[in-house]
Each structure stands twice: as C-alpha cells, then as structure tokens.
Amino acid sequence: MPVSGATEAFDLILMGANSDLALRKLLPALYHLFCDGRLHPQGRIWTASRRASTKSDYLALCKTAILEHDALTSLNEASWSKFSAYIGYLNIDFEKSQGYEKLHKKLADPTRPRIFYCALHSKLYPTIAQQLASHDLISEHSRIVLEKPIGSDYQSGAMINRCMAAYFSESQIFRIDHYLGKETVQNLLALRFANSLFEHQWNQRYIDHIQITIAETIGVEKRAGFYESTGALRDMLQNHLLQLLCMTAMEPPASLNAQAIRDEKVKVLNCLKPITGSNIDEQVVRGQYEAGFMATADGNVAVHRYRDEPGVDEHSVTDTFVALKVEIDNWRWAGVPFYLRTGKRLAQRSCEIVVQFKQVPHSIFAMQHKQTMANKLVFRLQPDEGVRLQLCEKRIGHHQQVRPMTLSLKSSGAGVTRIPDAYERLLADVINNNATLFLREDELMAAWKWADPILQHWQNNDVKPETYAAGSWGPAAATLLLAKDGRLWEENNDGLS
Ligand code: BG6
Numbered sequence: 023m024p025v026s027g028a029t030e031a032f033d034l035i036l037m038g039a040n041s042d043l044a045l046r047k048l049l050p051a052l053y054h055l056f057c058d059g060r061l062h063p064q065g066r067i068w069t070a071s072r073r074a075s076t077k078s079d080y081l082a083l084c085k086t087a088i089l090e091h092d093a094l095t096s097l098n099e100a101s102w103s104k105f106s107a108y109i110g111y112l113n114i115d116f117e118k119s120q121g122y123e124k125l126h127k128k129l130a131d132p133t134r135p136r137i138f139y140c141a142l143h144s145k146l147y148p149t150i151a152q153q154l155a156s157h158d159l160i161s162e163h164s165r166i167v168l169e170k171p172i173g174s175d176y177q178s179g180a181m182i183n184r185c186m187a188a189y190f191s192e193s194q195i196f197r198i199d200h201y202l203g204k205e206t207v208q209n210l211l212a213l214r215f216a217n218s219l220f221e222h223q224w225n226q227r228y229i230d231h232i233q234i235t236i237a238e239t240i241g242v243e244k245r246a247g248f249y250e251s252t253g254a255l256r257d258m259l260q261n262h263l264l265q266l267l268c269m270t271a272m273e274p275p276a277s278l279n280a281q282a283i284r285d286e287k288v289k290v291l292n293c294l295k296p297i298t299g300s301n302i303d304e305q306v307v308r309g310q311y312e313a314g315f316m317a318t319a320d321g322n323v324a325v326h327r328y329r330d331e332p333g334v335d336e337h338s339v340t341d342t343f344v345a346l347k348v349e350i351d352n353w354r355w356a357g358v359p360f361y362l363r364t365g366k367r368l369a370q371r372s373c374e375i376v377v378q379f380k381q382v383p384h385s386i387f388a389m390q391h392k393q394t395m396a397n398k399l400v401f402r403l404q405p406d407e408g409v410r411l412q413l414c415e416k417r418i419g420h421h422q423q424v425r426p427m428t429l430s431l432k433s434s435g436a437g438v439t440r441i442p443d444a445y446e447r448l449l450a451d452v453i454n455n456n457a458t459l460f461l462r463e464d465e466l467m468a469a470w471k472w473a474d475p476i477l478q479h480w481q482n483n484d485v486k487p488e489t490y491a492a493g494s495w496g497p498a499a500a501t502l503l504l505a506k507d508g509r510l511w512e513e514n515n516d517g518l519s
Pocket residue numbers: 238257
C-alpha cells in the first residue's frame with residue numbers, strides 16, 4: 023500500500039539524467055523516497071539523457087553515485103533491484119524530434135500526471151517546452167520542473183518565462199531552489215512564526231545587521247562548462263542567497279500555502295535597495311580563487327587556481343566568490359544591512375544565517391569585550407543543522423562581570439534516523455503538486471531585476487575579480503566590506519563568542 027504522499031501514479035521524466043545534479047542529488051533523493059514508500063507503486067521514473075548508454079550501464083552509474091552521496095559501502099540489494107525496475111532509460115537528444123517520439127510511445131497513459139524535470143542548462147528550456155508541445159506530451163496533468171539559474175539575466179529569464187507560459191499554466195511550473203527544501207530553512211519559518219518570542223525583536227529597532235553565508239570547500243569540480251558562463255552571482259546569490267534572505271526578512275504570511283508565502287517573499291525582493299553605479303564597487307566584492315591549500319582530515323592538500331581547472335579559460339574572469347551589502351527599504355528593515363557572501367574553495371563548508379542584535383542601550387556591567395554583549399541568533403544549515411542563541415551570563419566568581427554563553431538548540435530529533443536531503447522534500451512536493459517551496463514567475467523576475475545592474479556593471483566596465491587563496495575566507499575586500507561599517511564576519515567573531 024502506498025503510504026501518505028504517494029497518492030497517485032505518475033510518470034517522472036528526468037531530462038539530463040547524466041548531469042552532475044541528477045547523479046549527485048536527484049537519483050539518491052528518488053531512491054530514498056522509493057525506499058520510504060513515498061513513490062506510488064505504479065509510478066515510473068524515465069531517465070533521459072543525450073548520452074548513448076544502456077539501462078544497465080546507467081544503473082551502475084546511479085548505484086555508484088548513491089553509494090558515494092550517502093557515504094555507504096553497500097545498498098540493500100532487494101530494494102535496489104525493485105528501484106531498478108521502477109526506472110526506464112531513454113537516449114534523447116533534447117533538440118531533436120526523434121527522442122520525443124520515443125518518449126510519446128513510452129508515456130502511454132495521458133491521464134497520469136507527467137512531471138518533466140529539466141536538470142539541464144536553461145537555454146534548452148524553450149526548445150524542450152516546444153518539442154513537448156508539438157509531440158502532444160503536455161496535458162493539464164503535466165508539470166515542468168526548472169532548475170536554477172533560469173536564464174542568465176533579466177531578459178533571458180523573461181524570455182524563458184514567456185516560452186513556458188505559452189505551453190504551461192503558472193500552477194504547472196515548478197521553479198526549484200533546493201535551499202528552500204533544507205530542514206533548517208523550514209525550521210527558520212517554524213522558529214519565526216510558531217513562537218511569539220522573536221517577532222517583537224525582529225526589526226530595525228533591535229537588529230543591528232544580518233549575515234548570510236554559503237561557503238563551499240569544493241572547487242568547480244567537473245562543471246567548468248556550466249560554471250564558466252555562470253559564476254557565483256548567478257549560480258548562488260541571485261537564487262539561494264536571496265531566497266534565504268526572503269525567508270529571514272519576510273512578513274508573517276497568512277498561511278503556509280503557496281500564494282501566501284510567495285506573496286511575502288516577492289514583497290521583500292521588490293523592496294531590495296538597488297545597488298547601482300559607483301555603489302557597486304563600494305558594496306559588491308567579486309572574487310576568484312588562486313592556488314592554495316585546503317584543510318582535510320589527512321592534512322593540507324594543495325589545489326589549483328580556478329584558471330587551471332580543467333575546461334576553464336586561462337584568462338577567465340568568472341566569479342567564484344561574491345560578497346555584498348544590501349538593505350531592504352521597508353518599515354521593518356530600514357537601515358539594517360544584510361551582508362551576503364558565497365564562494366568556492368573557502369576555508370570551511372558552512373551555511374549560516376547570523377542575526378546580530380543590537381547591544382543593550384545602557385550597560386551596567388563591566389564588559390570583557392564590547393562585541394560579546396550583543397545577542398546573536400545563528401541558524402546553521404550545514405554541515406550540521408541547528409540553531410544557537412548567544413546570551414550573556416554572570417562570570418562566576420567575578421564581581422559585576424558578564425560573559426557570553428551559548429544556548430544550542432538542537433532538535434531533539436526523536437525517532438529521526440536520517441535528515442532527508444532537500445531534494446527529497448522538494449521532489450515529493452512536486453509529485454504531490456505542492457508549490458509552496460517553489461518560485462513564482464514574479465519572484466524570479468524581481469530577483470533578476472535586482473541582480474542585473476551588478477552583472478551589467480561588471481561586464482560593461484570589465485571588472486576583474488579580486489583573487490583569494492584557496493582555503494581562505496575570500497578576498498581581503500570582503501573583510502573590508504564589513505570592517506568599513508565596524509563589523510566582522512561571523513568566523514572572525516567566533517573567538518569572541
Ligand atoms: C547548486 C550550485 O545550486 O548548489 C552549486 O549550482 C553548489 O554550484 C550547490 O555547489 C551547493 O548546494 P549544497 O546543498 O551542497 O550547499
């Protein structure tokens with residue numbers, strides 16, 4: 023019997039089945055959903071790829087990817103063999119008609135929901151939608167899932183949206199941003215809107231500033247083809263970082279339904295203060311990694327500079343790091359800087375939202391250090407998930423002195439043996455037609471509208487990225503960005519807290 027969440031049989035067509043994303047994230051997520059009984063027994067996953075392969079070769083690749091992703095040495099053979107039977111493999115060139123004819127023959131039942139998952143470069147999305155339509159593959163029960171970045175700027179994003187709208191209604195389009203499926207992001211909503219404790223302090227009167235960091239230790243890996251034309255701003259900031267900012271800054275939605283949440287997020291995006299003209303050089307830091315050393319369990323390992331990565335142009339000016347300061351022009355947030363930062367080959371893998379409260383208006387205690395007095399709430403998304411609250415307490419044995427203490431709010435996780443990956447949550451949502459955690463067209467366009475002037479400025483003025491050593495925390499200019507405001511990034515504050 024299907025368990026809850028597996029309400030109807032469906033066909034999921036995974037286009038770009040050999041992509042890094044499909045192998046590292048989507049297949050492992052689908053496998054776990056399958057093992058947990060969350061996929062309908064009569065459902066079917068059609069993996070489709072341009073690469074000529076056989077189903078058994080492809081499954082061998084999937085198996086290796088799942089083992090690697092989950093850091094396992096073996097899979098349960100019985101469940102793997104059932105999952106293998108659930109999967110079909112199709113060799114399709116997404117730009118040619120023949121492949122869609124093949125697909126048409128396979129997808130016999132037009133009444134079943136068809137979910138077309140595009141794990142491909144977004145320049146292919148219009149062709150795919152046109153081909154699906156001309157082969158009569160789209161019905162009112164179909165959905166299309168679009169991976170980010172959707173377009174490379176406002177204009178191309180708008181063009182893709184127009185193409186999609188010609189064949190699908192807005193409710194059939196699922197624009198995915200996997201950061202919204204992460205447990206701690208859900209927890210951020212729960213902590214903000216299921217507790218009355220924070221709401222009164224959640225504004226410019228009490229909050230000094232907010233930092234959002236997504237730091238990665240990996241380099242560009244085998245994705246140079248994609249990354250060279252994308253860079254950190256389009257790959258991470260225009261989507262993941264802005265979505266985290268929206269979840270942190272939005273007004274309480276009326277409910278958890280898709281429209282209510284998305285209405286609030288789009289209001290935040292529309293209130294982002296534009297960064298234009300000379301402010302771009304002042305407020306935005308563009309970086310690219312040089313050679314350096316990455317700390318590993320086996321000691322420091324030397325790594326290449328970005329320009330020496332396979333497939334990267336030796337004169338490349340692609341950004342592998344971006345940091346910026348932005349404000350939200352509304353009643354709640356006026357004057358509160360949000361510092362956003364992301365980069366590859368940084369010192370540590372970490373993703374955190376740091377809400378730094380203001381200091382008490384008048385201190386009656388002797389202070390060890392000024393910074394330590396202010397409260398801080400930190401949402402940690404990875405590598406480990408949790409929330410910590412920094413408070414002050416009296417120093418035992420010291421007259422009239424206080425010191426910082428940290429409350430670690432780790433979910434009790436009673437009965438939870440594994441935290442599901444974000445893609446599991448989001449794939450289950452698409453299958454169950456729940457769009458709450460997906461982006462609406464106006465959200466995407468508001469994000470591009472805000473990011474566009476920065477991209478144009480870099481291009482028109484030939485702005486070169488500042489270099490940083492692999493294994494560091496990014497270019498010196500990123501430290502300066504906060505230092506100019508008398509502030510420090512969280513990792514530099516760590517020693518104090
Ligand atoms: C993807 C980016 O969206 O997110 C990658 O394209 C990045 O460049 C990845 O590595 C990071 O995701 P996570 O969940 O591993 O932090």
